[in-house]
Amino acid sequence: MIACMYSCNTIFSVREGRGKMIMEPRLYTTSADYVYQELRHRIITKQLKPGQRLPEVNIAVQMGVSRTPVREALRRLSSEGLVLIIPNSGARLASPTKREMEDTYAVREQLECISVATAATRISERNLRRLEDAILEEEKAFEEKNLELYLEVNENFHKIIADASGNRVLAEFVENILARTNAYVVFYDPFYDIVDNPSIDQHKAIAQALKDRDKEKAVELMKEHLKLSLVGLNKPF
Numbered sequence: 023m024i025a026c027m028y029s030c031n032t033i034f035s036v037r038e039g040r041g042k043m044i045m046e047p048r049l050y051t052t053s054a055d056y057v058y059q060e061l062r063h064r065i066i067t068k069q070l071k072p073g074q075r076l077p078e079v080n081i082a083v084q085m086g087v088s089r090t091p092v093r094e095a096l097r098r099l100s101s102e103g104l105v106l107i108i109p110n111s112g113a114r115l116a117s118p119t120k121r122e123m124e125d126t127y128a129v130r131e132q133l134e135c136i137s138v139a140t141a142a143t144r145i146s147e148r149n150l151r152r153l154e155d156a157i158l159e160e161e162k163a164f165e166e167k168n169l170e171l172y173l174e175v176n177e178n179f180h181k182i183i184a185d186a187s188g189n190r191v192l193a194e195f196v197e198n199i200l201a202r203t204n205a206y207v208v209f210y211d212p213f214y215d216i217v218d219n220p221s222i223d224q225h226k227a228i229a230q231a232l233k234d235r236d237k238e239k240a241v242e243l244m245k246e247h248l249k250l251s252l253v254g255l256n257k258p259f
Contacts, residue, residue, distance in 0.1 A: 103205035
């Protein structure tokens with residue numbers, strides 16, 4: 023259960039944790055940002071399930087806001103692939119099919135192989151250090167079982183490689199496809215149930231191949247990484 027009290031631009035989110043009510047101060051710029059962040063948190067922590075309806079009126083009443091910021095927040099979540107907005111029906115949590123995920127990962131593989139191949143010949147020492155920092159942050163997020171942070175730093179690792187390619191158009195396509203596959207991770211990755219995360223070691227190997235300027239090895243590792251990422255999802259039938 024979440025209640026909220028406004029104080030200037032601060033909203034205090036009251037959450038239940040280990041049998042106690044915990045008040046967490048969070049800063050939001052707008053009511054829409056508040057609704058977006060709270061809904062996204064519930065989705066990522068699996069309080070909401072794939073395909074579940076998200077009635078605007080109910081959400082507005084529950085969060086103490088009007089329907090306008092709720093509508094705006096749902097559109098934002100829709101752009102990330104987390105929510106489906108159906109005309110004359112309303113919004114519901116996305117429920118990606120196995121075929122959709124396989125098709126998306128096939129496209130992502132093509133984009134990221136171009137990205138890592140190009141980056142292998144152009145990557146700077148600064149971007150190599152950024153990759154190392156991202157891996158350290160990824161390890162910390164996994165140890166803390168913080169899926170929100172993990173998604174952010176995992177995405178950042180791949181975006182650094184895309185940026186290092188020097189191709190802005192490619193980087194934009196990679197960023198878009200990452201947002202879509204992140205939604206699949208939210209819905210179907212057994213993040214909270216696994217003890218070891220092979221993705222981190224795979225990232226380390228990719229970073230090393232880039233450091234060695236070994237284009238063929240970097241591409242091979244990226245392909246394997248993405249194939250294993252797809253296999254690791256608990257895909258729907």
